[in-house]
Amino acid sequence: MKHIQFTFQPKASQTDTLIVPVNDQGHIHSAVQDLPDQTALTELVQQLHQSGDFLGKLASTLWLIQPANITTKRVLLVGMGEAKKLTVKGYLNAINSAANALDYSGASHVLNALIFSPPSPHDLTWAVYQNSQALQHSFYDYSHESRGEHSPKEPKLEQVSYPCQASDALTQAAQQGQASAIGMALTQELANMPSNFCTPTFLAETAIELGKEYGYEVNILDREEMIEMGMGSFMSVAQGGDTPPKMICLSYKGGEKNQAPIALVGKGVTFDTGGISLKPGAAMDEMKYDMGGAATVLGVFKALGELKPNINVVGVIPATENMPSGNAIKPGDVVTSLSDQTIEILNTDAEGRLILCDALTYTQQTYQPSKIIDMATLTGACIIALGHHVSAILGNNQTLIDNLIKAGDTTYDRFWQLPLGEEWDEQLKSNFADMANIGGRAGGTITAAQFLARFINEVDWAHLDIAGTAWVSGKEKGATGRPVASLVQYLLNEAKA
Numbered sequence: 001m002k003h004i005q006f007t008f009q010p011k012a013s014q015t016d017t018l019i020v021p022v023n024d025q026g027h028i029h030s031a032v033q034d035l036p037d038q039t040a041l042t043e044l045v046q047q048l049h050q051s052g053d054f055l056g057k058l059a060s061t062l063w064l065i066q067p068a069n070i071t072t073k074r075v076l077l078v079g080m081g082e083a084k085k086l087t088v089k090g091y092l093n094a095i096n097s098a099a100n101a102l103d104y105s106g107a108s109h110v111l112n113a114l115i116f117s118p119p120s121p122h123d124l125t126w127a128v129y130q131n132s133q134a135l136q137h138s139f140y141d142y143s144h145e146s147r148g149e150h151s152p153k154e155p156k157l158e159q160v161s162y163p164c165q166a167s168d169a170l171t172q173a174a175q176q177g178q179a180s181a182i183g184m185a186l187t188q189e190l191a192n193m194p195s196n197f198c199t200p201t202f203l204a205e206t207a208i209e210l211g212k213e214y215g216y217e218v219n220i221l222d223r224e225e226m227i228e229m230g231m232g233s234f235m236s237v238a239q240g241g242d243t244p245p246k247m248i249c250l251s252y253k254g255g256e257k258n259q260a261p262i263a264l265v266g267k268g269v270t271f272d273t274g275g276i277s278l279k280p281g282a283a284m285d286e287m288k289y290d291m292g293g294a295a296t297v298l299g300v301f302k303a304l305g306e307l308k309p310n311i312n313v314v315g316v317i318p319a320t321e322n323m324p325s326g327n328a329i330k331p332g333d334v335v336t337s338l339s340d341q342t343i344e345i346l347n348t349d350a351e352g353r354l355i356l357c358d359a360l361t362y363t364q365q366t367y368q369p370s371k372i373i374d375m376a377t378l379t380g381a382c383i384i385a386l387g388h389h390v391s392a393i394l395g396n397n398q399t400l401i402d403n404l405i406k407a408g409d410t411t412y413d414r415f416w417q418l419p420l421g422e423e424w425d426e427q428l429k430s431n432f433a434d435m436a437n438i439g440g441r442a443g444g445t446i447t448a449a450q451f452l453a454r455f456i457n458e459v460d461w462a463h464l465d466i467a468g469t470a471w472v473s474g475k476e477k478g479a480t481g482r483p484v485a486s487l488v489q490y491l492l493n494e495a496k497a
């Protein structure tokens, strides 16, 4: 992906485009000062407001090309609505409209003054982060060759300058926004790819490529090795498909040698048919996104490669298809997990937890992490409970959960906590094994997490259910790149702590 060059305090002569925030009174935001030709601009904006040509409605935009008495070639006016009512979501909508407007323009060197009007309680640094992320992210365009006739975006945008004094904090904010966007783009591309291209082997190759590009260790386990090791639960899901399963392990070492890593574990079901407990046909195509957790781990690793923070992180991705076949697991079958606990598989469509439990055991045995964060498009119940706007978070350590929620609030890639407890755990009782793999309809997101909790031994753990947030359905169908931004924010916070 082409990288935008972010700078501060440009020379006026370098700029071919100005981006200017305008409120619903027709005023340029009062914190914006010293823009080139600011006096002429102020007058022009007032005239446009009086004539009804630009009312400053939130997230509206108007291009002015070669306006009179203004030396900059283009001006993009961006409506910020009523200043007092500006919400975070409203602000993000406005900067995204600006990024979209730039997309199909000739703008190459942009001076962006939108950073001066962040909504409370946020500051300039936050605004630089969000603007940099939105602008870099606007370059993403699904471009896999199987898309067919499609002319990929060729953005003209080269440089974005912010009209303020540079500082370390601002430079880092721009870098973080950019790296998160680049990570999100990888996550989206992988999730958008059809499952006949984005196979477990393809995910493994992507990890190997990342490792080569950024210099971290990548290790791949194959079916034979995993059967040998005793991953009976993961392998029972994989036995229905001919596509070889993989366990993909990445290890980023930016911290002290002896510092225990933070582990990210991502569900990598490259297609979920449900298995013998077959899913209904409607919208089944969307189950190609069932590797959104895996794609998130890879996206975060991409961002780590770009940012190189001082921290140790491992990524573990169990990847497989969930297929019905003559060799597939059947309801009532009992399997033995890597932890030696036995599982009665009452529904083969609750496969995510079956592959994650072995990955969680493997992660603890292999890396002795200080914390584990797993992420998975795990339950339809999560969408019923929370909708598409926040991911569910559950876990055994409130500090870890609070820190993740805080990172999610900062980035606006948010989490909402659901409870865990023995009442829900009891729903997993089986007459034929240590546990069943489903706990009934009630509290489906919680019982899924409760299942995973049985495989966590005295390590701080958080589980992210991203079923509602990893992609959007409908006309805009596609992957969102969530929750890469919040995990990057969390890891950077940890690196500084």
Ligand code: BES
Pocket (backbone or CB within 6 Å): 272, 274, 290, 347, 349, 350, 351, 352, 377, 378, 379, 380, 381, 438, 439, 444, 467, 468
């Ligand atoms: N991948 C699905 C969860 C899912 C469903 C994600 C819809 C996004 C949209 C998962 O493997 C699954 O099928 N879960 C079942 C669990 C049930 C059988 C206990 C579900 O949610 O229906």
Ligand code: MN
Pocket (backbone or CB within 6 Å): 272, 274, 322, 348, 349, 350, 351, 352
């Ligand atoms: Mn399923």
Ligand code: ZN
Pocket (backbone or CB within 6 Å): 269, 272, 290, 349, 351, 352, 377, 378
């Ligand atoms: Zn699934």
